[in-house]
Amino acid sequence: MTNHSKQRIAQQNDDEVLTLSSNGLVSQLAKRSIFRNTRRTLLTVLLISCSLAAILFTDSFVRGMVGSMIKISTQTFLGEGQIHQQGFRATNDIDLYIRNDELLYKKLDSIKEITAYAPRVISGAMTSSSENVASAIVYGVDAIKEAQVSKLKQAMVSGTYLSGIEGEILLGDRLADLLEVTLGDRLVVTVSEANGGDLSQALFRVSGLFSFNERNMDNGMAFVNLSQSQKLLNIEGVHEIALRLEELNQADDKSLSFWKELNTEQLETLSWQELVPQLSSMLAMTKYSTLIVSVIMYILVSLGLINTMFMSIFERQTEFGILLAIGTRPKQLFLQIILEGLFIGILSVIAGLLLAFIFCYWGSVTGIDYSDIEMTGMTLNEPIYLILDVFSFAQMGIATLGIIVIACLYPAMHAARLQPSFAMRKTL
Amino acid sequence: MMTNIAEITEMTENYKAKTGNQTIIESKMLCRHFGQGDTLVKALSDANLTIEKGEFTAIIGPSGSGKSTLLQLIGGLDSPTSGEVFLDNKNISHMTGTELSDFRRDHIGFIFQAYNLIPVLSAKENIEYIMLLQGISASERKKRVAMIMHAVGLEGLEDRRPAQLSGGQQQRVAVARAMVSKPSIILADEPTANLDSKTGADLLDMMKDLNEKQKMTFVFSTHDPKIMERAKRIIRLVDGRIVDDERRG
Numbered sequence: 001m002t003n004h005s006k007q008r009i010a011q012q013n014d015d016e017v018l019t020l021s022s023n024g025l026v027s028q029l030a031k032r033s034i035f036r037n038t039r040r041t042l043l044t045v046l047l048i049s050c051s052l053a054a055i056l057f058t059d060s061f062v063r064g065m066v067g068s069m070i071k072i073s074t075q076t077f078l079g080e081g082q083i084h085q086q087g088f089r090a091t092n093d094i095d096l097y098i099r100n101d102e103l104l105y106k107k108l109d110s111i112k113e114i115t116a117y118a119p120r121v122i123s124g125a126m127t128s129s130s131e132n133v134a135s136a137i138v139y140g141v142d143a144i145k146e147a148q149v150s151k152l153k154q155a156m157v158s159g160t161y162l163s164g165i166e167g168e169i170l171l172g173d174r175l176a177d178l179l180e181v182t183l184g185d186r187l188v189v190t191v192s193e194a195n196g197g198d199l200s201q202a203l204f205r206v207s208g209l210f211s212f213n214e215r216n217m218d219n220g221m222a223f224v225n226l227s228q229s230q231k232l233l234n235i236e237g238v239h240e241i242a243l244r245l246e247e248l249n250q251a252d253d254k255s256l257s258f259w260k261e262l263n264t265e266q267l268e269t270l271s272w273q274e275l276v277p278q279l280s281s282m283l284a285m286t287k288y289s290t291l292i293v294s295v296i297m298y299i300l301v302s303l304g305l306i307n308t309m310f311m312s313i314f315e316r317q318t319e320f321g322i323l324l325a326i327g328t329r330p331k332q333l334f335l336q337i338i339l340e341g342l343f344i345g346i347l348s349v350i351a352g353l354l355l356a357f358i359f360c361y362w363g364s365v366t367g368i369d370y371s372d373i374e375m376t377g378m379t380l381n382e383p384i385y386l387i388l389d390v391f392s393f394a395q396m397g398i399a400t401l402g403i404i405v406i407a408c409l410y411p412a413m414h415a416a417r418l419q420p421s422f423a424m425r426k427t428l
Numbered sequence: 429m430m431t432n433i434a435e436i437t438e439m440t441e442n443y444k445a446k447t448g449n450q451t452i453i454e455s456k457m458l459c460r461h462f463g464q465g466d467t468l469v470k471a472l473s474d475a476n477l478t479i480e481k482g483e484f485t486a487i488i489g490p491s492g493s494g495k496s497t498l499l500q501l502i503g504g505l506d507s508p509t510s511g512e513v514f515l516d517n518k519n520i521s522h523m524t525g526t527e528l529s530d531f532r533r534d535h536i537g538f539i540f541q542a543y544n545l546i547p548v549l550s551a552k553e554n555i556e557y558i559m560l561l562q563g564i565s566a567s568e569r570k571k572r573v574a575m576i577m578h579a580v581g582l583e584g585l586e587d588r589r590p591a592q593l594s595g596g597q598q599q600r601v602a603v604a605r606a607m608v609s610k611p612s613i614i615l616a617d618e619p620t621a622n623l624d625s626k627t628g629a630d631l632l633d634m635m636k637d638l639n640e641k642q643k644m645t646f647v648f649s650t651h652d653p654k655i656m657e658r659a660k661r662i663i664r665l666v667d668g669r670i671v672d673d674e675r676r677g
Binding site: 025029032033036318319321322323324325326327328329330331332416417419420421422424 | 500503505506507525526529530532533534538540542544545546547548549557558560561562605609
């Protein structure tokens, strides 16, 4: 048997008699101390873990809500990006349309990040039925391509989707109510022609009704076939091309070459964030609100923990006096309190993360039903599915531990500064 | 009163000269005042005291006479308002918190009236704790724990927590804890106050035995006549002043 083995066996024999080790003396005391008042420790763990779980649930919910809103915003009709003729968005001038669109389509076909695109002709129109008159924005769309980009086809509530036959028109259900028309009824659309402003009229027959669950769209939009719309406006081109990208985050990444390629002297290509900046701002504010909730939660957690640690310290004041009296250094006592907090923190973070995972996972699978609730002009027409973010879980867990250690500094300093005679005033 | 102080100092010097004993504690004009103005309480005033190695000394006096305050000051548990304390020829009056902790760890053993064991540690661990602070090796700790548990008659109770021990057993653990680090002096604050008379007497006999065999220095603050009977020296305090210092044998 080697000397090393003998030493190890001797050490093991020592350990059979001695349960404390010099290496972890302070941590062993801290570990045992936190379970002295099990109920208080568990209540503290419960407070911190529930707060952490609430923060993570809120964070996941906000991520889900933001994701849903972006999805609704981009997938319903907007697309992740749009191409217009320079100046069109600022003026809505129908004369500013994209010419040579066929060449552009070929280019779009060659860009791998663009999975689909939908050309549109846009015109402000007067729609007249036999009963009523209403203004609307009439979109001329390519039925097949539009279905690949927007949810117009899925939004159909009655009738049939565009099939390319001349004279078809799709109306928002609210607009149909306003015009007092139903499927098969006739409708006259009056627009101003491009490059001259002459009035142009065409007769349509209501072939379908749609509902995006979005008031402005259902009130004021109508869709006709692209070719008929071009004929009506007397243009050879389109006003807008909505883009569907491979990944949503490609809309943020302006370093991708296609953004440069599609922004020319004639063309203006913008991401959804630039197209609806108010939505971007609102989403940024939502993130701030999560931060504020987190800060409030952390303040409450800190105060709760400081209270717990002080209660524990005042209860054990005599004991701390004894520890100091028999030779424990103030910094060892300081470390013991910090470690007690840290151990409570570790337990709480594990419990909190577990709790948060269970609730967030449940929310990510079943979703939370917010359907038909309108937020900032946007109707959430599907449940909000919570988004679990591992990085956020790790970040919040570490932040909670950090906050706990910071919250324990003051009680720990108080304990370390105790005068033994004061701490043990009932005895020696 | 000044006559008394001068007399006591002279008596001490004469005793030292006669016995050649080594001074372990010396206090010079030690004062401890609490509060200020109208609420000023002079817990201890001008205490000059010398304790020699191997003494078995009792500090007696009525409640509030300053016994515990004197013990706290010479044990480095409190800071004097004025005056100085020398322990093993080191001035402890101006030490920092860490220096004092280290000094107490290596030189002083404490026994408290209410036992004051660490509740989360077993009897064995309570004794072992101070040796861990001293950085003593595991094998030496094991040896000393076994020896001291035997000496204080606690064999078989090593793994019990304080709450599972009787008052007498807890105080034995406290004595063992105070002794195990081999301090220069043991300070005991009314160690028998919470014990029945037989347990108290047994404990005192044990401490007296340690004093005689190992020349360990004991200083008690007490009301207990049993301690006074066994003490070789009795220091009497009244109103925070040393009024009498009687040596026996």
